[in-house]
Amino acid sequence: MPICELRGVSRTYGSGPAKVHAVREIDLVIEAGEFTVFVGPSGSGKTTLLNMVGCLDQPSEGEVLIEGRPTAGLSDRALAHLRAERIGFIFQAFNLIPVLTAVENVELAVQLGGGGDGRARARQALAEVGLTGLEGRRPNQLSGGQQQRVAIARALVRKPALVIADEPTANLDSANGAQVLELMRELNEKHGTTFIFSTHDAMVMEHARRTVFLHDGRIARDEVRAAPAPRAGEGR
Amino acid sequence: MRSSSLVRLAARNATRKPTRTLLTAGMVVAGTSLLVVALAWVEGIFSQMLEQGTDASGHVRVVAPEFAAREALMPLYENIPDTGPLVEQARGAPGVLGIYPRITAGVTLTVGDEIGDVFGLAVGAPREWFTERMDADASLAEGRWFEEGADELVLGATLARRAGARLGDEVVVLGTTQDGSLSPVKGTLVGITRGGNALLDRQVFLPLPKMRWLADIPEGATEVLIYGGHHDDAPGIAAGISALPAAAGLTVQPWTVREPWAGMVKTIGAVQGFLVFIVVFLAGLGVWNTMMMSVLERTREVGVLRAMGLTRAGAVALFVGEAAAIAVLGGIVGVALGSLPAWWLSHHGLTLSEQLTSNFSEQLPISATLYARLTPGTMVGSFFLGLAMAVVGSALPALRAASIQPVAAMRHER
Numbered sequence: 001m002p003i004c005e006l007r008g009v010s011r012t013y014g015s016g017p018a019k020v021h022a023v024r025e026i027d028l029v030i031e032a033g034e035f036t037v038f039v040g041p042s043g044s045g046k047t048t049l050l051n052m053v054g055c056l057d058q059p060s061e062g063e064v065l066i067e068g069r070p071t072a073g074l075s076d077r078a079l080a081h082l083r084a085e086r087i088g089f090i091f092q093a094f095n096l097i098p099v100l101t102a103v104e105n106v107e108l109a110v111q112l113g114g115g116g117d118g119r120a121r122a123r124q125a126l127a128e129v130g131l132t133g134l135e136g137r138r139p140n141q142l143s144g145g146q147q148q149r150v151a152i153a154r155a156l157v158r159k160p161a162l163v164i165a166d167e168p169t170a171n172l173d174s175a176n177g178a179q180v181l182e183l184m185r186e187l188n189e190k191h192g193t194t195f196i197f198s199t200h201d202a203m204v205m206e207h208a209r210r211t212v213f214l215h216d217g218r219i220a221r222d223e224v225r226a227a228p229a230p231r232a233g234e235g236r
Numbered sequence: 237m238r239s240s241s242l243v244r245l246a247a248r249n250a251t252r253k254p255t256r257t258l259l260t261a262g263m264v265v266a267g268t269s270l271l272v273v274a275l276a277w278v279e280g281i282f283s284q285m286l287e288q289g290t291d292a293s294g295h296v297r298v299v300a301p302e303f304a305a306r307e308a309l310m311p312l313y314e315n316i317p318d319t320g321p322l323v324e325q326a327r328g329a330p331g332v333l334g335i336y337p338r339i340t341a342g343v344t345l346t347v348g349d350e351i352g353d354v355f356g357l358a359v360g361a362p363r364e365w366f367t368e369r370m371d372a373d374a375s376l377a378e379g380r381w382f383e384e385g386a387d388e389l390v391l392g393a394t395l396a397r398r399a400g401a402r403l404g405d406e407v408v409v410l411g412t413t414q415d416g417s418l419s420p421v422k423g424t425l426v427g428i429t430r431g432g433n434a435l436l437d438r439q440v441f442l443p444l445p446k447m448r449w450l451a452d453i454p455e456g457a458t459e460v461l462i463y464g465g466h467h468d469d470a471p472g473i474a475a476g477i478s479a480l481p482a483a484a485g486l487t488v489q490p491w492t493v494r495e496p497w498a499g500m501v502k503t504i505g506a507v508q509g510f511l512v513f514i515v516v517f518l519a520g521l522g523v524w525n526t527m528m529m530s531v532l533e534r535t536r537e538v539g540v541l542r543a544m545g546l547t548r549a550g551a552v553a554l555f556v557g558e559a560a561a562i563a564v565l566g567g568i569v570g571v572a573l574g575s576l577p578a579w580w581l582s583h584h585g586l587t588l589s590e591q592l593t594s595n596f597s598e599q600l601p602i603s604a605t606l607y608a609r610l611t612p613g614t615m616v617g618s619f620f621l622g623l624a625m626a627v628v629g630s631a632l633p634a635l636r637a638a639s640i641q642p643v644a645a646m647r648h649e650r
Contacts, residue, residue: 080547
């Protein structure tokens with residue numbers, strides 16, 4: 001069963017002459033375990049598409065199915081529950097809660113999903129992204145790369161089926177970006193978690209097994225690599 | 237989301253911008269301390285008035301029905317002709333500690349040879365009523381209290397000043413009998429009282445036999461005043477008195493059904509409610525302002541939390557919880573700060589000028605020295621009202637936070 005399926009999805013904003021078609025009639029199937037990238041120039045609809053795949057926004061037309069379940073008509077509470085349980089998010093600006101420590105940021109994700117044993121799971125998730133010993137630091141005491149690792153731990157701590165990453169390397173230098181990508185790739189392989197990115201970054205595209213090119217809100221090209229892309233550093 | 241996580245996050249958020257948090261807390265401190273002082277002050281003043289008022293007019297009063305109907309005219313002819321049986325039977329009624337027949341009537345005063353043009357209210361009652369219920373000894377400014385059965389009288393300070401009366405003067409009190417005939421009584425002025433309120437200072441106090449002679453009601457009175465241990469006991473005592481054979485055909489009134497006291501109780505509630513509304517509204521406005529800034533600054537962060545699964549209700553709880561965390565501290569400080577002046581006012585009071593008190597209505601015995609009444613209930617109530625300020629003030633910002641869509645998390649700062 002696909003993790004995510006988009007059927008005839010369009011999203012418009014505004015009305016009348018000010019009406020903007022952000023995405024138009026998109027049909028897309030994302031299978032479990034994919035490492036997929038949405039690529040395109042600014043305004044091509046990458047973020048809008050991610051929003052709908054991540055159940056942050058609803059399409060104006062068409063339908064989005066997560067693990068075979070249509071999301072249209074779900075209540076705000078049901079959507080919040082679906083996101084907390086099945087979808088993790090990684091943001092360009094990390095978006096950690098500044099008043100919480102690294103471990104508390106990760107633990108918060110467990111508790112928002114209503115899970116128990118949050119502290120232990122948060123520590124384990126931080127260990128998995130290589131941040132053992134930094135659990136008690138607040139975001140402003142961590143480097144950009146470390147903050148993004150915390151964000152990855154936060155996204156993965158509940159073992160979601162799908163992780164949405166919006167330009168996750170855009171605020172990182174190339175070395176940190178490569179490390180973060182490598183980490184996500186490892187987690188994808190280890191846990192089979194599906195990753196969907198939006199990016200302008202060629203390095204991210206190199207890591208992807210599937211690249212969806214967007215232009216003016218439509219899918220211009222959908223490429224799938226036959227073999228896994230080379231690891232960061234291997235082909236560079 | 238677990239409530240402990242919400243509380244922790246809300247408490248941490250409160251430390252995010254210390255100046256703003258102090259500002260929010262300051263609103264709650266100011267509002268709570270103001271409430272403590274204002275509520276203690278209002279309660280003190282009204283309690284004083286109620287206590288003095290019910291002391292002066294009886295916890296329970298028995299009158300002829302016609303007297304009750306025409307009370308404003310003080311009709312001497314609508315009297316209880318023989319109060320003896322009622323006084324005797326009421327002594328055995330449950331909760332009754334004191335029974336006093338009383339006659340009141342409008343009179344003029346004459347001192348020396350001048351024809352009097354000074355009007356006052358003559359009150360004739362047993363000496364014990366004055367000493368036990370009216371705190372007569374404490375209110376004596378000059379001289380002494382009259383002896384029962386003697387040709388003596390006592391004047392309130394305002395009345396004595398207007399009549400030019402001094403201790404030892406012969407004072408003629410001119411009133412009417414119950415059938416309307418002019419009726420003078422004469423007595424030596426042996427004392428002048430300064431009761432501290434306008435009502436008492438405009439009265440002439442006579443022994444009951446002398447007042448009975450003036451009104452020509454040899455065995456009776458216009459009212460029988462009955463007292464229990466506390467004015468709150470009045471309804472129960474009234475029920476017991478109503479069942480007495482001697483009270484048959486008479487009107488038995490606890491103070492709670494008599495004006496101005498019944499209206500005063502409603503007024504207390506209205507005044508306190510108004511004070512609470514104004515203070516909670518103003519402090520809530522301040523909290524609203526700072527919390528709204530907080531919400532607007534954290535739009536994307538709320539979006540992130542919403543994306544991670546925070547429900548709308550959770551977003552409301554987060555911001556209301558943050559305001560409540562600040563209000564708990566602000567409330568404690570506010571109650572402590574407000575209790576200091578309220579405690580001082582409850583012990584020392586605030587004394588008004590005689591000119592001011594003389595302008596008060598004669599129906600309301602407002603004392604010249606007004607005391608606050610600081611009770612644990614006022615302090616606890618003010619603390620919780622401090623919390624209410626935070627909840628009221630943070631409600632709209634919290635609803636605004638709840639309306640933030642999770643998609644806000646994906647907006648990039650440019």
